[in-house]
Amino acid sequence: MGKIIDKTITKIVTEEGISLFRRVTKVLMPNGKYRYPVDYFDATPGVVKVSKEEMNKVAIPVYKKLI
Structure with a gap:
């Protein structure tokens, strides 16, 4: 997308x-x-x-997809 010019870590x-x-x-x-x-x-x-699988188990769904 763009060109990385500089990185600063604090x-x-x-x-x-x-x-x-x-x-x-x-x-x-x-x-x-x-x-x-x-x-x-x-x-x-x-x-x-x-891991992604563990995060999905812990995640609480806020919205449900309506069909």
Whole structure:
């Protein structure tokens, strides 16, 4: 979609001791404007990755699809 120009990663530690990383990516779009998408990921020791199947079991459906 766009060309990645730069990435900045900042470590954040909450009061509860949870370590998070904030990743800001600078993207040059085809129209010449810049976007700055931001995402966060967890870096706390002992965190276990949850598989897609387990996440679907835990997820609570909010809306039901009407046919």
